Amino acid sequence: MATIKDVAKFANVSVSTVSRVLNASGYVEKNTEERVLAAIKQLNYKPSQIARGLVNKQTKTFGLVLPDITNPFFPELARGAEDEARLHGYNIMLCNSDWDIEKEKMYLGILQEKCVDGIILVGSRLPEAYLAEMLAAFATPLVLLDRTSSLEVHSISINNILSGYLATKHLIEQGYRSIAHIAGTPSPTVEQRLIGYKQALAEHDILFDEVLVFQGDYRISGGATAMQRILRLRNLPDAVFCDNDLMAIGALEALQEAGIKLPEQMALVGCDGISLGKYVCPRLTTIFQPTYKMGSMAVQLLFETIHKGEATAFKHIEMEPVLVVRESSPRKHNCQEQ
Amino acid sequence: MATIKDVAKFANVSVSTVSRVLNASGYVEKNTEERVLAAIKQLNYKPSQIARGLVNKQTKTFGLVLPDITNPFFPELARGAEDEARLHGYNIMLCNSDWDIEKEKMYLGILQEKCVDGIILVGSRLPEAYLAEMLAAFATPLVLLDRTSSLEVHSISINNILSGYLATKHLIEQGYRSIAHIAGTPSPTVEQRLIGYKQALAEHDILFDEVLVFQGDYRISGGATAMQRILRLRNLPDAVFCDNDLMAIGALEALQEAGIKLPEQMALVGCDGISLGKYVCPRLTTIFQPTYKMGSMAVQLLFETIHKGEATAFKHIEMEPVLVVRESSPRKHNCQEQ
DNA sequence: CTGAAAGCGCTTACAG
């Protein structure tokens, strides 16, 4: 690769001058500029962002740590982040943490070493105490996505209590009384959903029954396994609310294998609003979340902190989930309709 | 952020010594080492990969340019790449090109400026001529994924001719005679699939009819639109082969809206093997591709070129597609079964 | 075993 020195030599000027035309900073005589430009072109010179970064203290890249890009909830979010970043000439470093706290920590460390200009941490399961400690020793702007925190960090989250509430209330209103819950990998989000679930139950004088809460892992297979457990219950529930659409789809599979008809024998509501849910059979009722937007907002927040400096107040943005009723939950319906 | 100087001062040694303990290069007295380690911990020092990169000429990051992470074909691939990269302490920079040649060029430029140690270019639509020119002026190791080339580059691709052939042959063997094709965004891949499609037709003495080939865009909406066009044909085909599963799903939607039963009135075969296809209704017959593996292999190839140097022969690896028959194509079947 | 110096490829004051 040609360096700025090569260009300078070729154009018969100093590196300072080349730098000036590169950055359009300071005066350069028309004639000189043209020679420099010609040299750049001739040598196919590309300024090293990393050398620049060293002096400018910026790499023009953000780190995006998310649980698993293979889970259809996250690509949308990543895309929102990438699109917004690109508008400002930034790139995204993608890291999959698999809901694993150790991996999260590892990536946070690596991203710091790589001197990213900001980090978006999605669905983090890091304990508040660790987060607090980290934040103290942390120069890099950070925004929490899909995770709340009482600390001094930007965060964008869903009103997860409302998500749990809306899903459960919908099921109750459809006439279901015994509603199981397949939870995601433990995290604040999952706790909040459970609160909403309980709220809706309480409001309708249905007793909360711990036995009806099952542990899932946000994966299709985990949803299937949990549903198989449910099917072994002496008294079957008549509806299930899953903490994400993927688990709902796994549950759906298990139900079909067991020959149980949806929603007649068992209703199902997911959570996420991934587009996949529109195409399964029966189409999945879900709680929609503005994923793409959350990704782009996170990047916007990062830019705000970068530009306005430390003094900014931290924002805790909460998005509203929306119930999307499809076929898997309303009384009466079947796959070939609609 | 603390720098190596701070650590040196704190530990009362020279930066050379700190560097030595950091890299375990050269001798350091036990006692000195401990002091340095303590200083590092105390100051929460993290060596700047970017300063290191400047001298070592490596950034430990690869660029991954793919069409659209939102298309479920690509996350799997990205994950394969990321997992493999992580094993070697590398990170992935994610870029979405939207099948747009200009965006591809732009990202290729940016990634060079960012001095990535290698680039994986997925599904590139860049003309061979441009690729050739680029390769000449290109120091960065490159591997083409899901795209073939006669040039001196590593490439990993699917036998796309076989993909087209398998899909079409399967349909013919099921007894369908008039087989339409919804093609993806124009690219070598798409051309090869068409060749396979024609081969299968020819083998079974079915005349190729250009009118039955439709242009799609790899998106659900594009598949739906193409299918709507097909439905306006005076003589309806009795089967359709789509260049990816997403378009097949769009086609499926259009068929359901039109009240056309699958596969009785029209059969459908996709291509990709995304997991989504297993859950739509009817379950989609597809041509499976080992996506995750392709991602990890691409990274392996990158490491090979980095370590063995320029002299390596370029590899053109071709993976075998596999027909996966589900419900959307066999004669007799319906959604509630299985 | 340890430190001073040069250099990686840039930018940024500072002279002129």
Place this chain on the structure above:
DNA sequence: CTGAAAGCGCTTACAG
């Protein structure tokens, strides 16, 4: 308008 010098945070010979 242009160039020489210092410096960003490291590593790597080279002395000692």
